[in-house]
Amino acid sequence: MIRESARAFEDALTAARELYPKAEFPDGHTNLAAGLFNLAAVYRFQGRLADAGLLFQEALDIRKRVFKNDHPDTATNMSLLADVYKAQKRLADAEPHFKDALAMRRRLFKGDHPDVAKALNNLRCCMWIKSGRQTPSRCTWNR
Amino acid sequence: MTRFVILVLFALIASVAGGDEPPKKLTADEQKELEAKRAARTAAGFKAADAG
Numbered sequence: 176m177i178r179e180s181a182r183a184f185e186d187a188l189t190a191a192r193e194l195y196p197k198a199e200f201p202d203g204h205t206n207l208a209a210g211l212f213n214l215a216a217v218y219r220f221q222g223r224l225a226d227a228g229l230l231f232q233e234a235l236d237i238r239k240r241v242f243k244n245d246h247p248d249t250a251t252n253m254s255l256l257a258d259v260y261k262a263q264k265r266l267a268d269a270e271p272h273f274k275d276a277l278a279m280r281r282r283l284f285k286g287d288h289p290d291v292a293k294a295l296n297n298l299r300c301c302m303w304i305k306s307g308r309q310t311p312s313r314c315t316w317n318r
Numbered sequence: 319m320t321r322f323v324i325l326v327l328f329a330l331i332a333s334v335a336g337g338d339e340p341p342k343k344l345t346a347d348e349q350k351e352l353e354a355k356r357a358a359r360t361a362a363g364f365k366a367a368d369a370g
Binding site for chain 2: 176177179180181183184186187190191193194206209210213214217
């Protein structure tokens with residue numbers, strides 16, 4: 176079923192690229208960002224990390240340009256891009272994105288919030304593994 | 319001979335430049351149809367992911 180999901184999201188992304196061409200939408204479009212993000216998430220699940228990373232990055236670039244200010248989708252996008260880097264053992268690349276996601280969620284959600292807790296946990300895991308204080312298998316990551 | 323080579327080069331450049339033409343603008347109906355397809359395939363993607 177996951178292959179069917181990937182095929183459907185690939186079709187959706189092809190349509191979105193045709194609907195929102197760069198010439199007419201130089202900043203991109205939220206629907207295009209969503210299409211990139213959905214397919215990236217499926218590729219991540221399939222273990223296609225390089226493809227997922229490129230799509231998450233493109234979606235993140237669009238969301239930063241379109242939303243301009245903090246947005247929950249941008250924060251989630253940052254976190255999932257960091258998750259791909261983490262899976263690729265690129266912790267030095269993952270850490271700044273985990274940090275940015277945490278900072279944005281702290282600005283977005285005042286007080287205690289599950290998304291802030293998840294971001295905090297992911298950053299903690301990333302830093303601990305980087306420092307050798309914890310092994311990846313013993314760290315519980317959040318999406 | 320030189321003139322011939324220059325002509326061939328111009329023809330090549332023209333053919334390559336022709337390939338960079340922007341895609342034709344979609345009509346309102348085409349846009350509507352494509353948007354419906356995008357939405358339907360997105361929904362199908364989520365449905366398949368949930369089932370898997």
